[in-house]
Amino acid sequence: MVLNILDLGIPSGKVLPPVQGEADSGLVGTWTPQSWRKRPAIAQDIEYQNALAHEEVLDTVASLPPLVSTVKIELARQRFAAAARGEAFILQGGDCAESFQDVRPLIVQQKVQLLHEQSRLISDAMSLPVVTVGRIAGQYAKPRSSPFETLADGSKTYSFRGENINGAHLSERTPDPSRLLQGYFHARATLDLMKSCSSLSTPPSDDAVAPVRDQSFDTDFLQEIGQGAIFTSHEALHLPYESAVTHGHYNTSATFVWIGERTRQLNGPHIEYIRGIRNPIGIKVGPSMHPEELVDLLNTVLGTQSGKKGQAGRVTLITRVGVDRVEKVLPPLIHAVQKAGHLPVWMCDPCHGNTKSTPSGIKTRCVETMAREVIQTFHVHQAHGSFMGGLHLEQTGEFVTECVDAWDNYSEQDLTTNYRSLCDPRLSYIQALTVVQLFLRHVRQLKSKAK
Numbered sequence: 001m002v003l004n005i006l007d008l009g010i011p012s013g014k015v016l017p018p019v020q021g022e023a024d025s026g027l028v029g030t031w032t033p034q035s036w037r038k039r040p041a042i043a044q045d046i047e048y049q050n051a052l053a054h055e056e057v058l059d060t061v062a063s064l065p066p067l068v069s070t071v072k073i074e075l076a077r078q079r080f081a082a083a084a085r086g087e088a089f090i091l092q093g094g095d096c097a098e099s100f101q102d103v104r105p106l107i108v109q110q111k112v113q114l115l116h117e118q119s120r121l122i123s124d125a126m127s128l129p130v131v132t133v134g135r136i137a138g139q140y141a142k143p144r145s146s147p148f149e150t151l152a153d154g155s156k157t158y159s160f161r162g163e164n165i166n167g168a169h170l171s172e173r174t175p176d177p178s179r180l181l182q183g184y185f186h187a188r189a190t191l192d193l194m195k196s197c198s199s200l201s202t203p204p205s206d207d208a209v210a211p212v213r214d215q216s217f218d219t220d221f222l223q224e225i226g227q228g229a230i231f232t233s234h235e236a237l238h239l240p241y242e243s244a245v246t247h248g249h250y251n252t253s254a255t256f257v258w259i260g261e262r263t264r265q266l267n268g269p270h271i272e273y274i275r276g277i278r279n280p281i282g283i284k285v286g287p288s289m290h291p292e293e294l295v296d297l298l299n300t301v302l303g304t305q306s307g308k309k310g311q312a313g314r315v316t317l318i319t320r321v322g323v324d325r326v327e328k329v330l331p332p333l334i335h336a337v338q339k340a341g342h343l344p345v346w347m348c349d350p351c352h353g354n355t356k357s358t359p360s361g362i363k364t365r366c367v368e369t370m371a372r373e374v375i376q377t378f379h380v381h382q383a384h385g386s387f388m389g390g391l392h393l394e395q396t397g398e399f400v401t402e403c404v405d406a407w408d409n410y411s412e413q414d415l416t417t418n419y420r421s422l423c424d425p426r427l428s429y430i431q432a433l434t435v436v437q438l439f440l441r442h443v444r445q446l447k448s449k450a451k
Helices: 051-063 070-084 105-126 178-197 219-225 239-244 269-274 291-302 326-340 367-383 429-450
Strands: 089-094 130-135 148-150 156-158 230-235 256-259 281-285 315-319 345-348 388-394
Touching: 051 178, 051 239, 070 089, 070 130, 070 345, 070 388, 089 105, 089 345, 105 130, 105 178, 105 230, 105 429, 239 269, 256 269, 256 315, 269 291, 281 291, 291 315, 291 326, 315 326, 315 388, 326 367, 345 367, 367 388, 367 429, 388 429
Parallel strands: 089 130, 089 388, 130 230, 230 256, 256 281, 281 315, 315 345, 345 388
Antiparallel strands: 148 156
């Protein structure tokens, strides 16, 4: 698939028209980047001791240049729509929670190289263009089951919420609003490093963008959205920050943003926020999701009523149900969405539903198990007239020891050799490639049988 900026229908200097389905519903007209504040209490809210300092930082962030261009967001919308129709495949991968300390040339280069290598493998095996998305340049906030944790001595402290909120060390646990500003600049530095990495790694040629004839775009920008472009993404968790970087209907801190299971309340502020932005948006879907609830979420976000189609690919449903639940949980969800007339991207996240703890409490995941969930999810979609259009992996380009290759062949000592994650365990470079290769081996077998 070859895309051209001119295909987006965005003449230079013109205001973008409303998206069909969004404007027609009448809902977006009542939406503003701050309208979420009128909803009930925010899930995963952060309590700052100095509220005035927090607002001053948000004002500063709002005045800074966008991290991501609106044209790149519009390009992503088209590519996500293609994946929803089965004409492309999305690979999303990166850190569970990014660290400011990892904004270094070699570490960023390794992440970029891994994403490109995975995308190339997928494109070759599936004969589809691949949309490459990194959990990078902004994944600095993490949800927690409780805002506080109890220490061994019985005292309480703030839970670690990601480096743009507080620090992992006990002495840094008080939420600090200045970290939001640090998050912005570390994201900016990461984007610059990603751009410099483009000449060091070979991007997948199938994901190329045709040359742009509009000379109003500068060379750096054309390189950014051209061959092998990596779209950035993060969880839209901290709404005060997300709304500060939202200009018009664009969240300019990332191309693709998603909300998790802890923040997808139907009448909650996070749903109110994401329904009004033009970015491709994701919703995490776990085993507790009911079909009716999922349809209600899609209707609300897309501004449609049951039976009326929303825009293809505007929403990505990221399923994370666990390998033992796929065949039971997924079919009713697929049927309900199909009956409602929606065409989302269906993306498989085999990481979160398969996390376990060792006897001493170390969280880990198994490569073999994750690969099986991907394969099962792909099968279920095929059997029910649907298309698994994406794969979501928590991974790093480094050779960490946070996940295991098989449940029956590891030791806790091996796990702690190089366990560096700020939150959940990540696949190492080789392990992340292995999950993709095991899935693609199955895809090739199916193709061979079909022939």
